[in-house]
Amino acid sequence: MGVKGLAALLIMLVSVAATGAVHLVFPEEEEVVPREGVMVANLQGAIEEGGGMFMAAAISPQRVREVLQQAEEDASVGAVVLRIDSPGGSVAASQQISSLIKDFEKPVVISMADMVVSGGYYISAPADGIVAHPGTITGSIGVISTFVDLEGFLENLGLETDVIKSGEHKDMFSRSLTEEERELMQELSDEAYNQFVEDVARGRDLEISRVEEFATGEMILGSKAERIGLVDRLGGEEEAVEMAGELAGIEDPAVKRYGEMGFWDMLISPGFQASSLLEHVVLPEEVILMDKAKRGGEPRLRYEVR
């Protein structure tokens, strides 16, 4: 082998050695495990079913499901804090959200903002912890169902309604209620109330009789709620994060915020408000009143304040 051959071999050997040396200098990088933390999500507005494009300002089961799903999929999230501000809302939506929180595997702590009443409290009860400000308005455990009797209104407008029905009470919300129908509605309301009381008792680990003492529909402040066991601690979001960290066994948890407002939410919310404004400018007052009256005529049991 001549000098040229040796030189070529030397170049190849140096190249192979350098490749090996690169791996010796930089061994395989260890997988970086992100610091465990607590996800904080803000939930504001009435509790309603749906959650489509125009529901950015409501607390819907869909929205809560999205929050919890993200927290479940993110290995760095050890617990969740839901910062709630809500006047309550529909019974079914409240119960759906309550189930989602109850069944969630990671600890969930509720941080109450200005007002968390009725359905707002209902969805808070099954959480692993509740933190409220001393001045937070909460409670209002009860059920309400209101509807508008349109009989007089339609009469004034000179409108008559023809009703063809099969079933004695099928038209009960198109006219004034009979005494029997009022009792039927009261039974429904009482049943929903009992469900409310039982679920709060179960969620807060209290006797049913104890819950019934303050389940009068009255609103109470956070300071009193803490004394009677409806709330675990007094404080704000920081205390809620601290509690969530304790429940998840995380020291000094990092705070990870759930998307404040997505692109669509930002795009749609002002549009929704604009459409509402447009409705008031374009439509005659009578038509708007009629629409509201019609919507008020839909009977719904609600965990909310009126």
Added chain:
Amino acid sequence: MNNRVLSWLTGVISNPVTTFHEISREKPVGWALAVYLAGVLLVLLALDTGFLFAVFWLFFAVVGIVILAGVFHLAALLLGGRGGYTGMVCALGFAGFLYFLIPPLYLLGVTGGIPVRLLVFAFTLLIMLWMLILYALGIKENYQLTAGKSVVVALTPLVLAGLSGVAAILLLLVVVAFVVILAV
């Protein structure tokens, strides 16, 4: 690996004109591809690109040398050159011996400070330029072209790539304009 192949490898660096003349005459295509792929593989191993990425780049390297040789071949024939496609593949393969210089440079770069890294970067650019010169020399010997025409052929892929980029941008602009007109 016999002495002749080893002397060609050194010859690519020390005496490229004579070496490419011999390679274009003898056409050792198997050795050429082996040298080229070994060089690419060493670079991929040094850069630690990951298995999937390495497989992709190896595939891309094989396809690349076939297409590059094809472009050089067509351009050289258009400029009046006389030579075979296999000879061009062999020249490109042996020019790939320069890839063996990259791992030692990379090692210097990752262990040294910023001035060393800048030097390594400059050397890497020099290697790329050197490779382009080797391509031109390989084209000259394989197709019996003048030095000027060989440089033109060697630059053809770069010019084509540039023109393709400009064409792609123009096409994108036309599509955007079309969409805007439709939307309005």
